[in-house]
Amino acid sequence: MVARRGRRNGSAVARELNADNAPTAEIPAVEVADNGEQVRAKAIPEAAVARLAVYLRVLSAMAEQGATTVASEELAGAAGVNSAKLRKDLSYLGSYGTRGVGYEVSVLVGQIERTLGLTRQHKVAVVGIGNLGHALANYGGFPGRGFPVEALFDVDPDLMGVPVGGIPVSHLDDIPAVCAERGISIGVIATPPTAAQSVCDRLVAGGVQCILNFAPVVLQVPEQVEVRKVDLAVELQILSFHVARRADNTNGSHAVGNGMVVR
Numbered sequence: 123m124v125a126r127r128g129r130r131n132g133s134a135v136a137r138e139l140n141a142d143n144a145p146t147a148e149i150p151a152v153e154v155a156d157n158g159e160q161v162r163a164k165a166i167p168e169a170a171v172a173r174l175a176v177y178l179r180v181l182s183a184m185a186e187q188g189a190t191t192v193a194s195e196e197l198a199g200a201a202g203v204n205s206a207k208l209r210k211d212l213s214y215l216g217s218y219g220t221r222g223v224g225y226e227v228s229v230l231v232g233q234i235e236r237t238l239g240l241t242r243q244h245k246v247a248v249v250g251i252g253n254l255g256h257a258l259a260n261y262g263g264f265p266g267r268g269f270p271v272e273a274l275f276d277v278d279p280d281l282m283g284v285p286v287g288g289i290p291v292s293h294l295d296d297i298p299a300v301c302a303e304r305g306i307s308i309g310v311i312a313t314p315p316t317a318a319q320s321v322c323d324r325l326v327a328g329g330v331q332c333i334l335n336f337a338p339v340v341l342q343v344p345e346q347v348e349v350r351k352v353d354l355a356v357e358l359q360i361l362s363f364h365v366a367r368r369a370d371n372t373n374g375s376h377a378v379g380n381g382m383v384v385r
């Protein structure tokens with residue numbers, strides 16, 4: 123992950139957080155002390171934060187199937203990481219498991235949810251209801267993970283009032299009022315790049331604290347607003363790099379038997 127900063131209107135900064143996982147970026151974890159106060163705990167590397175989200179998905183599926191405990195090897199295998207990395211990641215939460223038993227699924231789910239700030243719902247608005255926006259608005263998997271889509275915006279007159287995934291599309295100009303009224307905390311930008319900055323400004327004016335940006339453009343935001351940029355082309359380029367590296371026979375994957383590897 124790369125954080126870029128730039129100046130805007132004097133004190134405001136441009137901040138763009140890319141979706142790749144450079145090992146240096148760290149996120150301070152927040153813990154709840156015995157007296158209920160939130161205290162800063164150990165910083166967690168950005169890449170580990172991304173893996174925590176994967177562990178949570180796997181653990182939630184295990185809990186649904188009735189599992190109460192899980193061995194680190196089993197959780198690591200299901201999450202596609204090696205168990206040393208898993209144990210290191212969970213140690214950031216102060217979770218070390220019990221020898222011979224492993225981790226208590228419900229306890230670990232609670233710890234990861236608290237660390238990722240998932241103990242409350244984050245309402246999402248999607249702006250730009252074209253190909254990508256339609257897919258995101260129709261995707262049923264977000265609400266169950268704590269991210270209900272509660273508002274949709276576009277400028278296309280043909281889309282105004284039309285429900286997509288059950289939510290009627292509103293006009294771009296209504297972003298600040300609707301976001302403030304519905305308590306939207308995450309804005310997803312799926313507009314053409316030329317429109318992305320003005321969309322972003324409206325989301326920020328509506329009190330949105332986090333932006334997930336699919337448009338291929340760097341956004342200027344106030345310091346307190348978090349931006350993540352999603353670029354599938356970059357992911358494909360990273361895959362291409364690994365394929366090229368494998369062709370050179372220099373990759374460092376760990377064999378775990380039967381020719382399979384975990385990463």
Ligand SMILES: NC(=O)c1ccc[n+]([C@@H]2O[C@H](COP(=O)([O-])OP(=O)(O)OC[C@H]3O[C@@H](n4cnc5c(N)ncnc54)[C@H](O)[C@@H]3O)[C@@H](O)[C@H]2O)c1
Nearest residue numbers: 250251252253254276277312313314315317337352353354
């Ligand atoms: N990051 C990725 O991996 C990835 C993948 C696919 C697309 N994209 C990007 O996502 C964006 C959307 O792609 P798409 O294929 O859905 O495009 P699309 O043309 O199908 O949809 C864009 C939508 O944005 C709306 N729009 C235009 N100006 C607007 C404005 N000012 N305010 C609100 N809405 C506005 C249009 O009416 C349209 O409905 C593009 O920027 C594209 O480059 C990124």
